[in-house]
Each structure stands twice: as C-alpha cells, then as structure tokens.
Amino acid sequence: MPDLDQSRQPSSSGGTATSDSAGRPGLLRSFVHRLAGDPLELPVEGHLPSFEGATGWLNSEPLTPDGLRGRVVLVDFWTYTCINWLRTAPYLRAWAAKYGGQGLTVIGAHTPEFGFERSLENVTEQSRRLGVEYPIAIDSDYGVWRAFANHFWPAVYIADAEGRIRYHHFGEEAYAETEMVIQQLLLDAGADGIDQDLVMVEPHGIEVAADWRTLRSPETYTGYRQANGFAQEGEARFDAARRYAAPARLPLNQWALDGSWTVAGHAALLDEAGGRIAFEFHARDVNLVMGPVSRDGTPIAFRVFLDGRPATDAIGEDVAADGTGTIRDQRTYQLIRQPGAIADRRFEIEFLEPGVEAYCFTFG
Secondary structure (H helix, E strand, O other): OOOHHOOOOOOOOOOEEEOOOOOOOOOOOOOOOOOOOOOOOOOOOOOOOOOOOOOOEEEOOOOOOOOOOOOOOEEEOOOOOOOOHHHHHHHHHHHHHHHHOOOOEEEEEEEOOOOHOHHHHHHHHHHHHHOOOOOOEEOOHHHHHOOOOOOOOOOOEEEEEEEEEEEEOOOOOOOOHHHHHHHHHHHHHOOOOOOOOOOOOOOOHHHHOOOOOOOOOEEOOOOOOOOOOOHHHHHHEEEEEEEEEOOOOOOOOOEEEEEEEEOOOOOEOOOOOOOEEEEEOOOEEEEEEEEEOOOOOOOOEEEEHHHHHOOOOEEOOOOOOEEEEEEEOEEEEEEEOOOOOOEEEEEEEEOOOOOEEEEEEEEO
C-alpha cells in the first residue's frame, strides 16, 4: 500500500519552490496573481504514461496517450472515500465542464485504499452519487498508479497537447495555480476564446474545505494494521470478539470502543447492537469511513452525540435533525459539522444494529 501517512495531508503553500520524492522539479506552490498574458514557466517532467494497467473504464471507452494527442490531459488519482479528494471534487467537475469543449480531457484514475473500493459496483454507484461524469480509469490493481510512480491521494498530473507532463500537484488547494496551468497549456495548443477568469465553486456538505485554523485531530484508523490513538490497545484482542467499556474521559485524539467488537486488521467490526465508538477530538467536522458488512441492502441505524448529548445542533450532512442516521453503503459519512467556536469535545456514535465495519476517522 502507498504511504498513507503522507497521502492525505494538506498541500504546502508557503510560496517556496518544492520538489517531490520522484525527483520532479517543483513549482512555486503559492500564486497570488500574475500579469495577463504572462506565460507560466512549466518544466517538462516526462511523458504521459500508459493507462494499460486499468482494469476497466467508466464514462468512456479506454483511452491511450496516443489517442489523446492534441488535447491537454489532467489525470487525477482519487479514491472515493478520501476526504482530501472529496474536497477537490467541485474543482475537478468545474474544470471538466468549463474546458472540456476547448481541448481538456480530465481522467479520474480510481485507485482503491480499502478493499470495498475495489468493487466496480461501489465505484459506479459512488461516482454517480458524487457527480463524476468525466472518464474514470478503474485502477483496482494499481497498474496506472505504478505507471505514474504515484504515491498520493489526491494527485493531479497535467500533460500538454504533445503528451508531455508539465505539472503535478499532490493534496488539496493550489486550485488557482492548477487552473492557470490548464489555461496556459490550452492556449499553447492553439485554443481560442479561453475565458481566463477562474471557476467559482460552491461546495456543500463534505466537499467544503477544512477549517485548517482549528483542525487539531489527525486521520485515525481503527483497524489494528494502521490504528493510532486506540485507548484500549493494551486490553484489546485482535481478530476476536471482545466486550469493551469506554472510559469516561479520553485524552485528546484518543478513541475507545464500547460494547462487543472485533478489532480486525482492516477495521473495527460491531458484533452486537448498541455498540459505540467514542473519540475526543478538536475540529469543526467529524467524518467516518464505514459501511455494512453485508451487502443485502439492510440499513443500519445510528445516533451521534457530543459531550454525552444528541448532536442536534452540530449535525453533518449524513445526520438528521434529531441526531440519527442510517448506513446503507460503504463510504465516508459526515457526522458532525460544528457552528461557532471549536474546542476539545467528546464524540460518540452508537449503532442500533450489529454488522457495521468502521474503518477510519477524518476531520475538517
């Protein structure tokens, strides 16, 4: 698996040149503005690799570098549960819509992190739900990922009309910079009438950018292969059912189980109804990658709490006004979005039926 600890960190934006582990020359990571018509200096970073490693395609016939000659190509590595990618999605959709008729092809290379993201049915369903209408290379065997020597979600590579990679960016942000690169390469390819105003997006729900000023809780996995912050690690029985009792108080960024759970390598699995996960966090948003173990369509109800009370005044987009929700598929659920000042708080989620797999907390 790729280097997950680095793959979901926000991109640097200190206004200095950067380079990545693959040795590609870096670009200035923070643009304020530039003179109209002043071209960007874009190095040649290699040639657009093959997509032969894709196991399938959605929204398109299979695409090739030769077949794409004459078009500017943006390749975006994503996986549909990745919170950092979800927050870039409004821009990708907007760029595909604005520039598609002027010579830009956006390709989403969907490379899974979790096992359920290898399911073509899941990817098809979630890409439709998320409005991803541009071509998707299904990269379930990491063939495209390896061809690009990629290590991150999200990752953007842009090739010019001659098939040469001229730009890359890892992580969120740098949206103005990325769009200016698209515009420059389209102009270089002879496109006329390029509107050089930048797209304006209005993200909603989970796609809203994190509040980086108040974010003090890290991405946290619950499966023991990558788990961190597990307050009960010393008493846990891995790959076996055990009854846990969550402590009344938790240090910041630690989490605990309550009820009968099996902590497996990939996730924590609830064995009996009424189980809870508690997490002491500091952030505006709480998200959880989770889903039903069974794919028979049976929904699983849950309730969310803040500091012991139903979280009715801080609900995420997947929670009803009374603090309840339903799990129907395997994806990232936004559970908490707090208004007002942010402080250390105790989050809890209670599942009213067994059969839930909880994979990873993210925050925003």
